[in-house]
Structures are given as C-alpha cells and as structure tokens.
Amino acid sequence: AQSVSQHNHHVILSEAASLELGCNYSYGGTVNLFWYVQYPGQHLQLLLKYFSGDPLVKGIKGFEAEFIKSKFSFNLRKPSVQWSDTAEYFCAVSDNAGNMLTFGGGTRLMVKP
Amino acid sequence: EAGVAQSPRYKIIEKRQSVAFWCNPISGHATLYWYQQILGQGPKLLIQFQNNGVVDDSQLPKDRFSAERLKGVDSTLKIQPAKLEDSAVYLCASSDVQTGSYEQYFGPGTRLTVT
Numbered sequence: 001a002q003s004v005s006q007h008n009h010h011v012i013l014s015e016a017a018s019l020e021l022g023c024n025y026s027y028g029g030t031v032n033l034f035w036y037v038q039y040p041g042q043h044l045q046l047l048l049k050y051f052s053g054d055p056l057v058k059g060i061k062g063f064e065a066e067f068i069k070s071k072f073s074f075n076l077r078k079p080s081v082q083w084s085d086t087a088e089y090f091c092a093v094s095d096n097a098g099n100m101l102t103f104g105g106g107t108r109l110m111v112k113p
Numbered sequence: 114e115a116g117v118a119q120s121p122r123y124k125i126i127e128k129r130q131s132v133a134f135w136c137n138p139i140s141g142h143a144t145l146y147w148y149q150q151i152l153g154q155g156p157k158l159l160i161q162f163q164n165n166g167v168v169d170d171s172q173l174p175k176d177r178f179s180a181e182r183l184k185g186v187d188s189t190l191k192i193q194p195a196k197l198e199d200s201a202v203y204l205c206a207s208s209d210v211q212t213g214s215y216e217q218y219f220g221p222g223t224r225l226t227v228t
Contacts, residue, residue: 004155032215043116044156044204044219051215090155098208098215100169101146103155 002027004091004104012110013081021076021107023091030096033074035065036103039087047089050074051096061085083113115139117220119205125226131193134223138186138207144168146217147180147190148204156204162188163210195227 007022025031035047048059055067065076074091091104118137126132138145143164148156159178161168165185173180177196182188192199202224206217 034216036219043221044206046216049216092155094215098144098210099161101158101217103157105153105155 002031002093002095002100002102004093004102006089006091006104006107008107009105010108010110012112014112015083016080017111019076019078019081019085019109021089021091021109023074023076023104024072025074025091025093025102026072027093027095032094032096032098033065033067034092034094034101035059035063035074035076036090036092037087038090044090047076081109081111083111085109086111117205117207117218119203119220119223121223122221123224123226125228126195128197128227129194131191132195132225133192134190134203134205134225136188136190136205136220138188138205139209139218142207142209142218143185144208144210145182145188146206146208147188148206150202150204150222152201159190192225195225197227200225200227 004025033050036044037047038044050057050067058064063078088106088108090106094101120135145162147159150156159173160170160180162182165182180190202222204222205220208217
C-alpha cells in the first residue's frame, strides 16, 4: 500500500518569504505525483502534477515542485509567498493509471501580511 | 463548465441513523470517486467507479457503507447505521482519464456530524 507523509502540519510565513513544503511517499512502482490546494471556503483544486519527464514541474500561481526519485520526495516550493497563498496544501500520489490516489495529511499555511 | 455537484452540504444525524449523499460529476467524466476527510487529515479514498463499475473499494467499510452509480453518471453514498467516527466531510470527485490528465475535480463536500 502506498503512503504519503507531509512533514509540516502548520507553517506561518511573512509575505515575500520563500516556501518549501516537504512530501515523501512510499510506493513500489511508477507513480504520478500531485499537489492540491484548498483555499479557505473553496474546493480542493490541482496546483501541479508530475507524470514523467522533467522532474521540476511548474504549476499555477508561481508554485513549482521537484521530483527526486532517489529520495521518494516531491517537495513544493515558491520563491516569494503572498497573503493570498494562505491555504491548506495536500501532496498526493497515484499509480501510473491514475488509480488509488493517496493523500498526505496536509500542511496548513498562513501568510502574514 | 459546471463543476462537481454534491448535496446536501451539511447533515447532522444521531448515531445508528442512516444517511445518504448525492454526487453529480462533471459531464462526460467517466471516473467518479468518493473520499472521506476527517478533520485534520487528508482525504481518504473510499470507492472509485469507472462508468457504473467499481474499480476499487478496498477502503470502503462495507458493513455500513455502500455506494452505487447505476447509470454511470450520478452516484449515491450511503451510511447505515452511522457511528460517531463517521463524522467527516465526504468529498466527491470526477476525472476524465481518457485524456491522460488524471486530474481529479472535487466537489464542495458534505459535512456530516454524527451525535
């Protein structure tokens, strides 16, 4: 069975600070990797995804993530956060057919203006 | 494009009662998912449908939970009887795997409180 660990449950940053949220997964085969975000009062939505190719993927709103296969990691980064990035962020992994999407426990980010 | 619709948005019931949730996926999406999200945790997949067939229900507590998608479009998730630990947000999602995107589109969820 696959599992996903997000190391930080709560993160508080000031605007313009850099962000890195950790994500590690365990799975024996080829995986698809995702970051989803849930802004206050809104639905879960896709931030970015990795299927294959360039391990550095860029998503919406200036976010990016790097897949490091040897470390089973898919960390999320943003060079300069904004107050509007306040949200809960979820890392998720599926098998390569898109099945069995497994989420991490989430990281709640608060950005202070 | 209309999103994933779910109803009701909120439900409060007593333990041992039954409850049902409804989901209408995005038009044309063949794959439909139900998740349970307990407060402070990430969503946990309960069941995945491809059209009207079940792809995976390994994490569905089948002694009390059931789900159906009879016509391959909308779906119903039922809990009977409910327990206190079933208090959670129940999320429905859909995807069009034929595009190779595997992106899941989530509905607003149904917040269930069992007292």
